Amino acid sequence: MATQNENVSINIGSNFDSKGFKQAETAADKLNRTVKNLATTIGIAYGATAVANFGKQSVKAFLKDEEAATKLANAVKNLGIEFANPYIADYITKLEKTSKVADDQLRPAFQALLQQTGSLSASQSILNTAIETSRGSGVDLATVANDLAQAYVGNNKGLKKYYLGLTTAQIKAKSFTDIQKIMNDQFAGSNTAYLNTYSGQVGVLSLAWQNFQEKVGGTLLTLASFGDGSDGHKLNLLAATLDKIGSGIQLIGKGKEALFGLFDVTGKNGILSKFNPYPQGGTGKPKDTNISKYDALLKKAEDDRKKNQAAILKSQKEATAELKRQAALKKDAGIFDMQQIQLIAALKGKLSEDDRKRVELQLALLNENVTAADSLTKQILMAQDATGNLYKYFMQTPDAKNPFAYLDKWIADFQTKLNALQFPAAPAVVITPPVAIIPPTNPGNGGFTPGTGTYAPPATNVPPFSSGGFTPYSSSSVIPDMAASSSNYGGYAAGQYGQNGAVVVQIDGKTIATANQSQSLSGIPSNVSRVNGMFTG
Amino acid sequence: MPTVELRGNSDLRKALRSFAPDLEKNLRQEMATGLKPVVRAARGFVPASSPMSGWAARSFNQGKFPTYSTSTIIRGITYSTSVSKKNKKGFNSMARIMNKSAVGAIYETAGRKNPQGQIWVGKRAGDSKRVSHSNNPTAGATFIGNLVPLTSSIQGQGRLIYRAWAEDKGRAHGIVMRAIDKTKAEFYSRAATPLSKAA
Numbered sequence: 001m002a003t004q005n006e007n008v009s010i011n012i013g014s015n016f017d018s019k020g021f022k023q024a025e026t027a028a029d030k031l032n033r034t035v036k037n038l039a040t041t042i043g044i045a046y047g048a049t050a051v052a053n054f055g056k057q058s059v060k061a062f063l064k065d066e067e068a069a070t071k072l073a074n075a076v077k078n079l080g081i082e083f084a085n086p087y088i089a090d091y092i093t094k095l096e097k098t099s100k101v102a103d104d105q106l107r108p109a110f111q112a113l114l115q116q117t118g119s120l121s122a123s124q125s126i127l128n129t130a131i132e133t134s135r136g137s138g139v140d141l142a143t144v145a146n147d148l149a150q151a152y153v154g155n156n157k158g159l160k161k162y163y164l165g166l167t168t169a170q171i172k173a174k175s176f177t178d179i180q181k182i183m184n185d186q187f188a189g190s191n192t193a194y195l196n197t198y199s200g201q202v203g204v205l206s207l208a209w210q211n212f213q214e215k216v217g218g219t220l221l222t223l224a225s226f227g228d229g230s231d232g233h234k235l236n237l238l239a240a241t242l243d244k245i246g247s248g249i250q251l252i253g254k255g256k257e258a259l260f261g262l263f264d265v266t267g268k269n270g271i272l273s274k275f276n277p278y279p280q281g282g283t284g285k286p287k288d289t290n291i292s293k294y295d296a297l298l299k300k301a302e303d304d305r306k307k308n309q310a311a312i313l314k315s316q317k318e319a320t321a322e323l324k325r326q327a328a329l330k331k332d333a334g335i336f337d338m339q340q341i342q343l344i345a346a347l348k349g350k351l352s353e354d355d356r357k358r359v360e361l362q363l364a365l366l367n368e369n370v371t372a373a374d375s376l377t378k379q380i381l382m383a384q385d386a387t388g389n390l391y392k393y394f395m396q397t398p399d400a401k402n403p404f405a406y407l408d409k410w411i412a413d414f415q416t417k418l419n420a421l422q423f424p425a426a427p428a429v430v431i432t433p434p435v436a437i438i439p440p441t442n443p444g445n446g447g448f449t450p451g452t453g454t455y456a457p458p459a460t461n462v463p464p465f466s467s468g469g470f471t472p473y474s475s476s477s478v479i480p481d482m483a484a485s486s487s488n489y490g491g492y493a494a495g496q497y498g499q500n501g502a503v504v505v506q507i508d509g510k511t512i513a514t515a516n517q518s519q520s521l522s523g524i525p526s527n528v529s530r531v532n533g534m535f536t537g
Numbered sequence: 538m539p540t541v542e543l544r545g546n547s548d549l550r551k552a553l554r555s556f557a558p559d560l561e562k563n564l565r566q567e568m569a570t571g572l573k574p575v576v577r578a579a580r581g582f583v584p585a586s587s588p589m590s591g592w593a594a595r596s597f598n599q600g601k602f603p604t605y606s607t608s609t610i611i612r613g614i615t616y617s618t619s620v621s622k623k624n625k626k627g628f629n630s631m632a633r634i635m636n637k638s639a640v641g642a643i644y645e646t647a648g649r650k651n652p653q654g655q656i657w658v659g660k661r662a663g664d665s666k667r668v669s670h671s672n673n674p675t676a677g678a679t680f681i682g683n684l685v686p687l688t689s690s691i692q693g694q695g696r697l698i699y700r701a702w703a704e705d706k707g708r709a710h711g712i713v714m715r716a717i718d719k720t721k722a723e724f725y726s727r728a729a730t731p732l733s734k735a736a
Binding site for chain 2: 008009013014015018
């Protein structure tokens, strides 16, 4: 009744009790302060964690960049133009700045092209085409560079996706020079147009961020190696370094300048720059980018490459020719078919005249010699039947293509004969009127004479009704033997129902009385109650 | 000198019990002086027998609706001078007059919200207690019509304590409030008086 009492009561001196509210307010204030402090703490901790994560990502980016640079340098070295490495590094850096394509993408693409063409100038030209095509088509640079590298050696299969306005046959027929020209015409200016878009601007920003990460990663590795002064255990010290950086950030606070100073400490103008063993960007700063003095060497390398390619091409052509020759030989080898060989061998043996003709016929059929086959067939058939009937029958044999063709004519003949059939006229039917029925002489009592017990059928001409095989009932013949002594089931002789004699029921009163007495003494209630007349047992 | 602010009735009564028990006792007595006549009058308004024969007490009652009982209603009409618990809106009171029994509350308030009874919906229309499920569509109006009319007071409408409060015309309220003010003033007066040195 609490609710009702609130309504059914008169409160006097009511006052708002703000004590609880004040307490709640105070508690909320405390909670707010606590949350703020907690948020501050979490923020600092999160900031330290974020810096640590950024450091890890930066190191990864730097290592990936360094790996790509090393791969390219090694590929250049294997091509015999190791001297061009500084120039290539400089070219990649400049191309990155102008095209705003990350060096991570440029290096693998350039490497693929350089390995395929063997020519520095050709690779550069194709890479420019690849960049424009990539921007214009939306296909990533690595794929475009791979397709162009394949096209350079005649495999134009991958160019279909760029929708150059050429059929598959035309693409296959075009030379790489033509293909490159078409692609240049189609996709020229795509990169510039892309960079003017918002997406392109974001891409530029992303590229700058990647480069920043790479630089930071290099710097962090520098700091890590600076601790022990050796090249080893850099990564082991990296975690400790990152921890120190996080602590440093906590101490320094949120000052951007301090943060910038931290990251720039080993930069170009940083106080630890002289201890930084890694060049900025991690790609190895080219010391001499003047490639013109290596023109002769480059030309020689390109010539060697072309010579090698020509040799490979020649070898491939020879291999193709060899394959063709082998195919022809294989075809020719079919002449020496085993069946023919066997037939010829058989003919060389001692055969009867008939068998020889048969073998010759098989050989003629195998060689599709129709004239010889017809002649031999006639000879064989005539040999079997000198009268010539077999040969005639063979010649009259219906076309094997339709073994039932002759049935058409037969059915037509059968139909004609069927139509020509004439049935004999039916004889006239003569119906004689029935004999007049004579009624019985005494229809009232049906021939029964009362008092005599005899029955005399009245005189009539109605024929007696046939029994149809029905035997009238005879008690002495249908009741089976029901004697208890019978060995049959219940007195019935197996398989003789209704065929034995009359049933004889013998009731032994003494036996029944004894049985009833035994049941009464059994103690079963139903049997005992028989005395009371409730059950008759 | 540090000051103590008493917020609300609870603090005042606690302070009185702790520092001026005599004032607290006196307050209770003075408030009771004002409330007793109202309670007595309210009890006098309770009918001696059920207003309706069907509502009268019976030997066996299966229903949940309480049967009419004069003694139960009278026993339920009482007063309290203790500080009540805060209601859901945060208010408490120094004293109050109550009609605590269920049957008393029914007699007190029937028709206050719905003068013609609750809206009739019948038995098979949900189980809401805000509508009438009686077989008789006019049961609510008939029930209210058989009771004495509601009396309006400054505290609300009713037939027993509200009627008594209305007929008291504020005398009880004045006594209680004057007692509270006097006690409060006395208490602050005592608190403001500096302790004299022991002789």
